Amino acid sequence: MDYTFHWRPVIKALPDLFSAALITLEAAVLSMIVGIIIGLILAMMRLYGNRPMYFFATVWVELARNTPALLQLFFFGFGLGAFGWHLSPFMIVLCGLAFNNAGYLAENFRGGFQAIPKPQYNAARCLGMSASQTYTRIIIPQVFKLVYYPMTNQMVWAVLMSSLGMLVGFRELSGATQFLASNTFRLFEFFLVAAVFYYVLVKLILLVAHLISRKLFTY
């Protein structure tokens, strides 16, 4: 092997990598929050909406699930840019990830809704609850338990997908790594350390998700 490892530039850049990791986390978390809200709406459109709603939600889900995430990101970057609508790199990544998350989560939620027995709905309505009370108090809390683990998967996926942000000029963990590495030409070392950052970040998220689930789902 004729490659000599040089770790000093990487160690010097650790604080920068750390703050870039936080940006990655921020983008992933925000895109998940938006994705969950839109995903819920899409799922309900597909289940209970009229024809145009069903069509709209179906197109969204199909595109999000069956095209590369990179192309989805490019759409919000270069696609909208071509029409003179220029988003910041952060917004491009946020929109792209939220679009993708919403599509995948919508299908999870749809399955979750279908798994809740219809009599649960009747029982709540019989107590005088309105349709919206029934959904917010009875149905959706149960759906969340069913889709909780698929949802944490999607969260992990969002963290890893956000690395595509480097291709639209976003300085998240991968973008920053690429930038710092190209200054010092220690590409391999930098990306190795970035991989460790990703790994630890994902493990932390899974740990937190597990702790939250223990608190939330006592039944």
Added chain:
Amino acid sequence: MIELKNVDKSFDQLKVLKGIDLTVQKGEVLSVIGASGSGKSTMLYCINALEKIQGGNIIVDGVDVHAPSTNVNQLRQKIGMVFQQWNSFPHLSVLDNVALAPRIVLGKTKREAREIAEKHLKHVGLGDKLDTYPTRMSGGQQQRLAIARALAMEPGYMLFDEVTSALDPELVGEVLDTLRLLREDGMTMIVVTHEINFARDVSDRIAFFHQGVIEELAPAKALVNNPQRTRTQQFLSKVL
């Protein structure tokens, strides 16, 4: 008072209720018996507007249940219903199962709702289960929970849809005892049931349903001991 006037109900081509006329007075206990598919349960679903009707009227305390202007959420507060499958809310504790609706529907405070829930849970013998989750209880306990949950809305009427049919035989007794308790409290009830002896002992009148019509309606003991119609006689001879 619950009044059904010439009620028709069909699922697509299938006519399930054909011109049902029935009046249940305040304080009365009416049992409804008949073969599966005779329309007994469907009638209950129509009374609190879980199902639409195609003809006739259903009037509860002077309110036309199926009129477009009727607020069904308000109406259902007066009519408690318990199902064959108890449908406890698995994500809520036993106490919250009962306290939720008084809080969010009737606007009671958390403390008031808790007191109401405790009172009704004690009444059905679940006073020691407040913080348990329903999934850890037997079917009989969950069914009594469902009864307490309906009672917490302090309804004027209770509808029971084959509430013992899904229970293991040894658990049927505790639920029937709870229904007897309600009878003593003076609750107005319509009880769809296959427990003929229970119906005879506890109800004022029994209606025998056959293929979507009320074949015979009579005081409970008379209908069971001395049925007038051939179909009633045939049905009773099969189930007794």
